[in-house]
Structures are given as C-alpha cells and as structure tokens.
Amino acid sequence: MDINREKRKVTVEISGTPISVLTDDDQQRVDSIASFVDNMIKQIKSANPFINNFSAAVLALLNITDELFSTRDALQNTQAQVDTESYQVTLDKLTEAMEEIKKGEETIKSLESRLERVVLENRELTSLIEEYRNRFNALRSEFEVNKKAFEEVQNKLVESQLELVKARKSLLDE
Numbered sequence: 001m002d003i004n005r006e007k008r009k010v011t012v013e014i015s016g017t018p019i020s021v022l023t024d025d026d027q028q029r030v031d032s033i034a035s036f037v038d039n040m041i042k043q044i045k046s047a048n049p050f051i052n053n054f055s056a057a058v059l060a061l062l063n064i065t066d067e068l069f070s071t072r073d074a075l076q077n078t079q080a081q082v083d084t085e086s087y088q089v090t091l092d093k094l095t096e097a098m099e100e101i102k103k104g105e106e107t108i109k110s111l112e113s114r115l116e117r118v119v120l121e122n123r124e125l126t127s128l129i130e131e132y133r134n135r136f137n138a139l140r141s142e143f144e145v146n147k148k149a150f151e152e153v154q155n156k157l158v159e160s161q162l163e164l165v166k167a168r169k170s171l172l173d174e
Contacts, residue, residue, distance in 0.1 A: 014038045015053050040064060 005024035012019055012034035023030055040060040045051060051059070 015041050015057070017053075037064070 007022050007024045010021050010023055010027060010030045012021060012030060014034055014037055019034075021030060021034075037060060040063060041053070041056045044056045044059045044063075045053075048056075
C-alpha cells in the first residue's frame with residue numbers, strides 16, 4: 001500500500017455477505033484477495049457442512065495466517081541462506097585477495113633484495129671504474145712524461161747525429 005495514494009471504498013462479497021473495504025489497491029487485486037478468502041471458507045464449509053460462517057471464517061483466517069507465517073519463515077530462511085552464501089563468497093574473495101597480497105608482498109621483498117644486490121654491485125663497479133679511470137689518467141700522465149722525455153732524447157739524438165755529421169765533415173775536410 002502506498003501512503004500517498006488516495007484510498008477509496010470497494011465492496012466485495014465473501015460467503016454471500018457484501019463487505020466494504022477502504023483501500024488504495026486496484027479493483028482487480030482486491031477482488032483476487034476476496035476470491036481467495038471466499039474459496040478458503042467454501043473449502044472449510046464443504047469439509048464440515050455443519051460449521052457456521054463465523055467459525056469457517058476464523059478457520060480460514062488461521063489457515064491463511066499459517067501460510068503467511070510459513071512463507072515468512074521460508075523467506076527469512078532463504079534470506080539467511082543468501083546472506084550466508086553471500087558472506088561465504090565475500091569471505092572467499094577476501095581470502096583470495098589476501099593470498100594475492102601476500103604473494104605480492106613476497107615478490108616485492110624479493111625484488112627489493114635483488115635491487116639492494118644490484119645497487120651494491122653498481123657501487124662496486126662504479127668504484128672499480130673510478131679506480132681504472134685513475135689508473136688510466138696516471139698512465140696517460142706517465143705516457144705524456146715519457147713521450148716528452150722520448151722526444152727530448154730523440155732531439156738530442158738528432159742533435160748528436162748532426163754534431164757527428166759536422167764532426168765527420170770537419171775531420172774529412174781537414
């Protein structure tokens with residue numbers, strides 16, 4: 001029933017008695033409900049022809065209420081089962097996610113360890129490169145010194161050879 005809908009008076013017949021009902025439901029729904037109740041009373045009276053209309057109506061009300069309670073209990077059980085299944089599915093998904101997180105954390109730790117090793121190796125190699133660079137620079141400096149010394153020796157040799165040639169020439173000329 002909708003509170004905002006306007007209520008109106010509808011008349012139905014149950015066990016041959018007209019009954020006025022104030023409702024906001026449509027006529028077809030009200031007629032369907034009244035027909036259900038009327039049929040229930042007729043079934044009770046046909047099973048026990050000596051029962052009066054009031055007692056038949058009370059028995060019908062008890063039967064309908066029993067069906068209502070059974071349906072409500074079944075609905076609650078179904079809801080509880082759905083909630084339990086939903087909880088289990090959610091729990092399974094969370095467990096799966098936690099396992100993935102744990103694997104991810106293990107992978108991260110492994111990668112961090114590898115990174116530390118690579119960083120140390122990089123430091124060692126950088127140190128080695130710096131050592132070789134210093135050696136190379138020292139050798140280059142030594143090479144430059146030796147090159148200059150060699151050039152001086154070569155120049156002295158050339159000068160000595162020139163003096164030798166001059167000395168030979170002067171000896172020959174004498």
